[in-house]
Amino acid sequence: MLELKSITKKFANKVVLNSVNLRLQRSQILFVLGRSGVGKSVLLKTIVGLIPQDRGEVWINGEKTDPLNEEKMVTVRQKCGLVFQMPALLDSLTLQENLEFGLEGNQKSGLRKYLDWVQLSEGVLSRYPSEVSFGTQKKVSVVRTLLREPQFILFDEPTTGLDPVSREVTNQMIRNVVKESETGCVVVSHDIQSAIELANSIMLLDEGRVVFEGTPEAFRNSDQGLIRSFCKGMVVLDA
Amino acid sequence: MPDLKELMGSIGNWFLFSKRVIGLFFREGISRKVLIQQMYQVGVRSMVTTCVAGIFVGAILAIQINLQLKDFGAQSFLGGLSTSTTIRNLGPVLIAFLLSGRVGAFSSAELGTMAITDQLNAIRCLGLNPLAVIIMPRLVALTISSFLLLVLGLGLTVFGGIIISSIYLNVNPLQFVSHIPQFVSGSSIFIGVLKSFLFGLIIGTISCFVGYKTTGGAEEVGRSVRRTAVVTLVSIIVIDFLVSFVVESVTQLIMS
Amino acid sequence: MSPIPYEPQIEISHLGFAFSADKTHLLKEINLALRAGDRLGILGPSGSGKSTLLKLVSGLLIPSQGEIRVDGELIKRQGLKQSRSFSQKMAMSFQKGGLLDAYNAWENIDFALAELTDFSESERKERSFHFLKQVGLSGSENKRLKELSGGMLKRLSLARVFALSPSILLLDDPTAGLDPVTADEIVSIIEEYAENRSVILIFASGDLAVSFRLANRLGFLWNGFLTYEQSVYDFKKCDNPAIQQFIRGGLSGPLTEPVYART
Numbered sequence: 001m002l003e004l005k006s007i008t009k010k011f012a013n014k015v016v017l018n019s020v021n022l023r024l025q026r027s028q029i030l031f032v033l034g035r036s037g038v039g040k041s042v043l044l045k046t047i048v049g050l051i052p053q054d055r056g057e058v059w060i061n062g063e064k065t066d067p068l069n070e071e072k073m074v075t076v077r078q079k080c081g082l083v084f085q086m087p088a089l090l091d092s093l094t095l096q097e098n099l100e101f102g103l104e105g106n107q108k109s110g111l112r113k114y115l116d117w118v119q120l121s122e123g124v125l126s127r128y129p130s131e132v133s134f135g136t137q138k139k140v141s142v143v144r145t146l147l148r149e150p151q152f153i154l155f156d157e158p159t160t161g162l163d164p165v166s167r168e169v170t171n172q173m174i175r176n177v178v179k180e181s182e183t184g185c186v187v188v189s190h191d192i193q194s195a196i197e198l199a200n201s202i203m204l205l206d207e208g209r210v211v212f213e214g215t216p217e218a219f220r221n222s223d224q225g226l227i228r229s230f231c232k233g234m235v236v237l238d239a
Numbered sequence: 240m241p242d243l244k245e246l247m248g249s250i251g252n253w254f255l256f257s258k259r260v261i262g263l264f265f266r267e268g269i270s271r272k273v274l275i276q277q278m279y280q281v282g283v284r285s286m287v288t289t290c291v292a293g294i295f296v297g298a299i300l301a302i303q304i305n306l307q308l309k310d311f312g313a314q315s316f317l318g319g320l321s322t323s324t325t326i327r328n329l330g331p332v333l334i335a336f337l338l339s340g341r342v343g344a345f346s347s348a349e350l351g352t353m354a355i356t357d358q359l360n361a362i363r364c365l366g367l368n369p370l371a372v373i374i375m376p377r378l379v380a381l382t383i384s385s386f387l388l389l390v391l392g393l394g395l396t397v398f399g400g401i402i403i404s405s406i407y408l409n410v411n412p413l414q415f416v417s418h419i420p421q422f423v424s425g426s427s428i429f430i431g432v433l434k435s436f437l438f439g440l441i442i443g444t445i446s447c448f449v450g451y452k453t454t455g456g457a458e459e460v461g462r463s464v465r466r467t468a469v470v471t472l473v474s475i476i477v478i479d480f481l482v483s484f485v486v487e488s489v490t491q492l493i494m495s
Numbered sequence: 496m497s498p499i500p501y502e503p504q505i506e507i508s509h510l511g512f513a514f515s516a517d518k519t520h521l522l523k524e525i526n527l528a529l530r531a532g533d534r535l536g537i538l539g540p541s542g543s544g545k546s547t548l549l550k551l552v553s554g555l556l557i558p559s560q561g562e563i564r565v566d567g568e569l570i571k572r573q574g575l576k577q578s579r580s581f582s583q584k585m586a587m588s589f590q591k592g593g594l595l596d597a598y599n600a601w602e603n604i605d606f607a608l609a610e611l612t613d614f615s616e617s618e619r620k621e622r623s624f625h626f627l628k629q630v631g632l633s634g635s636e637n638k639r640l641k642e643l644s645g646g647m648l649k650r651l652s653l654a655r656v657f658a659l660s661p662s663i664l665l666l667d668d669p670t671a672g673l674d675p676v677t678a679d680e681i682v683s684i685i686e687e688y689a690e691n692r693s694v695i696l697i698f699a700s701g702d703l704a705v706s707f708r709l710a711n712r713l714g715f716l717w718n719g720f721l722t723y724e725q726s727v728y729d730f731k732k733c734d735n736p737a738i739q740q741f742i743r744g745g746l747s748g749p750l751t752e753p754v755y756a757r758t
Contacts, residue, residue: 034674035674035676035677036644036645036646036672036673036674036677045360048363048364050360050363050364070368073363074366074367074368075366077363077364077365077366078365078366081364081365082361082364084357084360084361084364086356086357088356088357088358088360088361089358089361090353090358090362091352091353091358092280092349101362101365101367101372102362102365102366102367102372119746119752121754124754124755127755130756131755131756132754132755132756133541133542133752133753133754133755133756134541135541135752135753135754136752136753136754136755141361144361144365145364145365148365148366160672161672162541163540163541163701163750163752163753164703164740164741164742164743164744164745164750165540165740165741165744165745165746165748165750165751165752166752167744168744168745168746169746169752190673190674190675192675193744226676229675229676229679230674230675230676232675232679232704456641458596
């Protein structure tokens with residue numbers, strides 16, 4: 001289980017995360033929604049210790065993380081992967097080399113399976129990141145994390161900037177990941193549609209605070225002003 | 240102008256960074272494949288420029304020294320004096336200047352870009368240490384390549400001197416070469432090689448440190464490149480002075 | 496200087512475009528007629544040429560074949576020098592950037608006004624501040640670009656467009672990367688501007704909700720052709736499989752994911 005207790009983070013004078021609590025079991029999908037710049041990405045980076053929190057604790061499988069201890073965080077990151085919004089692949093390596101970077105031999109065996117999940121053909125892997133589309137780069141960065149077989153995966157805006165077709169592939173991939181590997185997923189996103197379709201629970205952040213936490217149905221039916229504004233962003237096809 | 244406290248802080252950080260990365264090298268070593276790959280990227284491409292620079296540096300200094308020697312009618316000593324001066328002092332410095340721009344600035348830009356596009360963070364998130372898998376190979380490759388390029392360049396300064404002397408200064412190549420052993424002692428060569436190594440280390444550590452610490456956007460990467468160039472140049476001059484000073488003083492002491 | 500009250504008109508006939516002679520045409524045959532009050536939303540998969548189409552209308556790119564006429568005036572083929580009156584008719588906002596780092600918020604608007612209008616210095620400053628207020632950026636006039644959030648930068652781009660009081664607005668993905676609430680606010684700002692003015696609005700967007708709300712005509716750009724429906728309602732109901740796949744998302748249909756980078 002992944003657990004956050006009262007995570008608080010301040011940048012200059014702005015409180016970006018204010019006593020955020022979170023709980024995620026394996027095989028569950030949690031969507032974290034909120035306006036831009038509200039601290040959603042910071043939350044993910046805090047979980048893996050890239051940005052140490054000012055106050056509060058992160059617990060993974062019953063162990064508290066120590067973000068100031070880089071060596072210990074290495075083990076945490078092997079259990080909990082983070083997929084960035086921008087693919088962040090190494091430009092000087094081919095896609096294949098990016099995937100295999102730092103991997104032991106026996107971990108490469110899952111490659112075929114994961115490529116299928118993201119609908120990527122092996123032939124593309126000999127190319128360099130600059131030669132492939134944004135969507136392809138994003139897929140490779142996901143497979144890169146999947147190969148490490150973490151217990152939890154954090155996705156930072158996985159469908160932003162993607163075509164509707166690619167969005168569906170991404171959502172399908174997340175479903176597979178959760179079902180086949182029992183991975184717990186935290187997805188930070190603007191994509192209300194995907195949130196409603198995929199999430200077991202939805203969390204809404206506003207001004208650093210958790211203002212909603214519950215099921216997608218509860219989210220849809222909520223009459224909170226902010227939630228209604230968010231839901232306006234959903235496409236109504238039958239009107 | 241940075242204030243003194245900030246300056247000392249930066250120097251301290253650079254020192255700790257270098258110690259950490261070099262420590263990683265000694266503890267974990269580096270795969271030969273990775274090292275050669277990095278050295279190719281960094282070094283091989285700069286070989287032509289370094290050779291050209293070496294030849295010209297040697298030529299320039301030969302002309303300069305020749306001017307002084309002519310007044311004394313001591314042109315026969317041109318080869319020895321020119322080579323000695325070049326190898327001990329100006330040669331390493333000038334060629335290192337060239338390399339800091341070509342090789343140091345490039346690495347600093349590359350690492351800076353990796354830092355700001357979250358590539359280094361992404362590697363951390365895979366459970367790897369970017370210092371060990373990205374920075375250290377580059378730093379080691381940069382240092383070794385710079386060192387080798389410097390030595391190569393220095394060697395070519397002799398040729399530069401020979402060429403210009405025979406074409407332009409009317410000094411016979413054989414004559415040029417003949418006095419070299421007389422003036423270019425073991426200590427000269429030692430100083431030249433030592434400086435080459437230290438300058439290589441400076442180029443390697445500073446460009447990697449500045450690149451790695453880049454935060455922000457594209458503008459900051461540009462700033463990092465500029466900072467690398469300036470700091471490297473100044474450090475080279477300072478170290479050049481210190482080494483020369485120390486070696487001369489020690490030599491004096493030994494002589495007396 | 497307000498534009499002479501008139502009704503702008505755009506006519507695009509047999510428009511085709513390729514980036515270089517040996518490459519396949521990105522845009523193959525586009526035909527379009529727009530008049531005042533039209534708000535055309537161009538939807539389509541990434542790489543289909545939405546931004547390119549906007550740039551062609553604005554004169555930043557030259558058609559490979561066909562012609563574009565604005566108020567009867569043919570967009571010249573010789574590069575970027577259009578008549579000044581032409582440049583004054585339209586204003587474009589860009590997907591990424593398009594603003595100048597060297598200037599602060601109000602100076603960005605002032606710069607454009609200085610280039611394209613005849614206002615005096617004090618008039619320009621007043622106008623800049625006025626339009627910053629219109630888009631909700633009061634108080635941020637002197638901020639540098641890096642102090643502004645993504646949403647604020649989009650507002651600034653719009654303010655710059657509005658300040659030029661164009662009759663033709665070309666907006667390239669005005670809500671790209673914004674969260675739904677901010678995107679909604681941007682759409683409101685655009686709607687408010689277009690409300691009582693005789694303008695033509697052409698915008699490209701990857702966001703269905705934004706497009707459905709803002710447009711009164713929708714076009715789907717794909718494979719070099721523009722499938723152009725007369726209303727949002729018709730668009731949603733049309734039986735073009737590509738459009739249906741695009742609206743519903745999903746893998747079943749003629750649309751495929753782009754694998755390689757667009758060269």
